[in-house]
Amino acid sequence: MKSGKILRRLAAREMKKNRLQFASMIAITMLAVTLFCGFISNTKTLERAVNKYFTSTNLCDLCVQMGKITDTEKEYFSSLDAVAEYRAYAEGTLDGKSAKLYVGDTSVSRPEVVQGVSGVTIDQRTAELNNISVGSDVTLGVTLPLGSRYYDVEMEAKVTGLMNFPETTVSASSVAVYISEAKFEEMAKEKYPYINIDVSYFYNQVVIKTSEADALKTEINERFEGDGNLIFIYDRESMEAPLLLDGEISQSRKMLYVFPVIFLLVSVFVILTTVNRLILDERTEIGTLKALGFSRGEILRHYAGFGGILCLVGGAVGAVVGPFIVPNVMKVKYQLVYNLSIPVIPAFDVLGTVFAVGTVALLAAVISVLVCRNVVKESPASCMRPAVPKDNLFLRLGKRRDVKEKAPERVKEKGRVSFKGRKDGALSFKMAVRNIAIKPVRALMTVIGITGCVALLMCAFGIGDTVNNSLETEFYKQFTYDISTPYNTSGFTKKMDAMKASGEIEAFETYKIHYMTAIGAEANKDVKVYNFSENMTMTTIDTSGGRVVMSRSVAEFLGLKEGGTFTLNSGAQSFELTLSEIVDTAITKGVFLHTDLFGDIYGTSSAWIRADNITDELIDKINEAGGTAQATSVKDMWGYVEDKVSSINAMKYTLMIFAVLLSVVVLYNLSLLNINERTRDIATLKVLGFKRGKIALSLLFEIMLLTLAGTVCGLILGYPLTYLVLSINKVEIMSFLYYLKPVSYVYSALLALLTSFAINYIFGRSLDKINMIESLKSVE
Structure with a gap:
């Protein structure tokens, strides 16, 4: 006790x-x-x-998009050992802006109503951005098949609720409107009172809940293969929201x-x-x-x-x-x-x-x-x-130099002892080296600590540099257009020629995009295929002479190398190709080839446009010419991508804060220990007449030498750590083009050295508090 x-x-x-x-x-x-x-x-x-x-929204396991769902298709899906429900889907507009319109009363993939009631519900983020609330009047535009013809229809609706829709959980793709069947029929009746409209006539999607998604997906593909009615089928692994989350x-x-x-x-x-x-x-x-x-x-x-x-x-x-x-x-x-x-x-x-x-x-x-x-x-x-202290090489070398050096002459000046011919800076430096040599393990620990701090700082700067480099390479080097847009009107190119002649735009180039399945050595992947013509000048990707180019992220996923062969399958046709080149692209990922390989097969017609003065009026005019509302400037695309990778930027600033805090703790701890264990040395120097500044200089030399060594090691490890962190944090929307700016090395080194200097300056001011008599007392 x-x-x-x-x-x-x-x-x-x-x-x-x-x-x-x-x-x-x-x-x-x-x-x-x-x-x-x-x-x-x-x-x-x-x-x-x-x-x-x-779970609360009962997200579907499979979504089947068909041209039209007839009684034959309903009979087949009803026979499956799964929950299959039907709804109508169409690309439309909400107050003139592109939107996804869903009509149905499904319990599978149902909207989560967060305000109001079901009926005409709009994604809440879209509502916030467009100042729409429950009770607002909106205009919905959609193309409806009535009889043997298609009609562009606009219907007035009153918003009954705000929602989150599970298939468009990602904010950038969340312009979704979900309408109940009863509400849609009511709106259609007001628009066309003489036509009896039944929603089931427009069914074109099946949402399925099943525990055997892979097997059922294969069965559905085999069942409808070749009949032309099946457009696509995707599971959770290919849905944007579940995939990204x-x-x-x-x-x-x-x-x-x-x-x-x-x-x-x-x-x-x-x-x-x-x-x-x-x-x-x-x-x-x-x-x-x-x-x-x-x-x-x-x-x-x-x-x-x-x-x-x-x-x-x-x-x-x-x-x-x-x-x-x-x-x-x-x-x-x-x-x-x-x-x-x-x-x-x-x-x-x-x-x-x-x-x-x-x-x-x-x-x-x-x-x-x-x-x-x-x-x-x-x-x-x-x-x-x-x-x-244990003998070591540094101490032996120091002793030999001390023997060879001439002892300074001891003199008395103004009541204090001084040494003629003494070089204070050299002596302070030698004292710092001596202390490091006496405590090599502690010095090594300090260097390792500083190395970790500087490596983290480099990683933080490297994250920002890599994201910016990826975007700059994409939009200013590999692709030099200012506006990108799809179009679906036959007179688009003539209108662009007219705008070019009037000086509204500088130039434009057209190409096609195909959505196909790439079958490689190790895996299959749904990819975008960019079908370029001979004279493409707004990209550095060269597809002339039958060259087939693939982005690195796709090639790595498929297990392909330059010279390898792969197959592109569109459902109706297959093309076996040889990979000519792999390129590093950040945003525009897929397969790039020449139009001679495909000819003029069906695809999404698109255009790149170059212009000096990009305004909202110009974007609207291009949308009008192309018959879409999807023209996007490089500035908007840049902002969209930055929003998508905002977690990366959050990580950057969090890393910086923690790295600085860690360096402060490491250096503070070392400086405190350094002063505590050298109180006898410091007191001796004070008795011999050394001023506070000269004593502090020896402490500064020691810490700065260790900080410098750790900083050099941290700068070396900065790029590998950046690569490791970003390779773990890959995002679907962007492939990182790793890069560290030279100025980032300078900033990281300066932050470490300035932090070290500031801490030593603070401790240097506390040297006057050391009691010389107590410090010089014998241990015994």
Whole structure:
């Protein structure tokens, strides 16, 4: 009991004496566990939100698009061992803007009404952007087949509700309108009172709920093969919303093995350095405890408890703070890109939290035991003396130089001792090198810590540089158009010629896009096929002479290399081709070939347009000429892509903040330990007449040398870490063209060096507080 009471008092005294070092240990542990538990919570929170949303809306497993669903098709789908429901789908307009119109009363893939009631419901993000609310009057445009002809119909409607639609959860594609069958028939009756319109006449989609999606998809393809009525069939793996959301969950889970691991490793190095220094400072106390009869086990448990308990405290704080910080940072991105409700209170993963906190605390305790064990082995008398620095190469070289150098002349100036011919800067530098040589392990730990910080900074800058480089390469180097648009009118090219003659545009080029299945060596993939003519000047991709070019992301997915063969299948026709070249493209991905290979087969007619002055009026005029509302400027496409990859930018700024915090903790801890262990040296220098500035210079040299070494290593590791992080965080909309600007190297180095300098400046001002008499007292 008495021994426990003594150890507790000793612990309290050591806590008070070394409170700043202990605070740094708590801080570094908190940062590591904050990230780890934060990403665990973010993954779990997002996964729960996605599963809850798709379950409540009963998202379909298969969606079958047909030209028309007749009684024959209904009879077939009704015979399946699955839930099959019908609805009408058409590309239309909402107040003149392109929209997806759905008509049905299905329980599968049903809209989630968030305000109002069903009837005429509009995606809530679209409503917000267009100032539409429940009760607003809107105009819906759609092309309807009536009899043997098609009619462009406009119907007035009153919005009855706002919704989220599971198949258009992604905000960029969420211009969706869902109309109940009764409401549609009512609207149509008002428009055409003399025609009895039945919604079932317009059915062209089947939404299916099944547990055997792959087998049923194959069966449906075989059943309707060759009859021309089946347009396409896709499952969840090819639906945009589930695909992207599953990708977000996977990316968040993979992030657990990147940043938290880096911070954990750096924290282990900091803990090792700190515990090592503290235990060596406690040699006298350890010797006293041994002399008083305390057992080796009691002493080891006492000092192991410091590391374990401190890291347990830091880990506990991080485990509580992390799930509130990281998920809420990522929540901003998720709600920007997706129409998805994320819980305000994040999910906590008990097992993950216990694992993270327990691992860090256990590591700290083990490190403390390993360091303390060497001291405990010594005799009490030996422990009560200061440790003698081990001889090493640096010290031997230093001694030889000192012997050869002429001793400075000792003189007295204005009541103080001085040395004639002394070079203070050189002496400060030699003292810094000497201190590094005496503590090589601690110096190495510091270099590793700074390396991790600078590598994280480089990664943060590299993320932004890579995204910008990908967009700049796409829109300003590989493709030099200003506006892209599809068109479906026969007089489009004549109107473009007229606009070119009037000076409204500079030039335009037309091409076709085909949606086909590419069959490669390792996989199949639905791809866009760009059918170029001979004289394409707005792209650097060369398809002349029958060349077949493929974007790298598609080629890697299919397992193809240059010279390999693959097949393009359109359902009715197949083309076996040889891959001529693989190119790195960011946004425009697919297969690029010459029109001679395909001829004038059916495809989406599109155009690239170059113009000096791009205005809304010009876009409207191009839309009118093309008969669509889909003309898009490069500026709008850039903004759209940036919105899609906003999580990447959020990660960039989060990384910067945590990297700077980590560098501050590492450098603060080192500087504090440096001053505490060199109080005798500093006091000696003050007695000899050295001013505060000269003493601080030696401390500055030491930290700056270590920071410089760590900065160089971090700059080297910056690109590989950027590549690793972005390769884990791939997004469907963009293929990353990895790049780091030279100025990013400069910024990262300056941030590290300036942080180091600022911390040393703060500590340099505290040198006057060192008591020379107490510091120079003998240990005995």
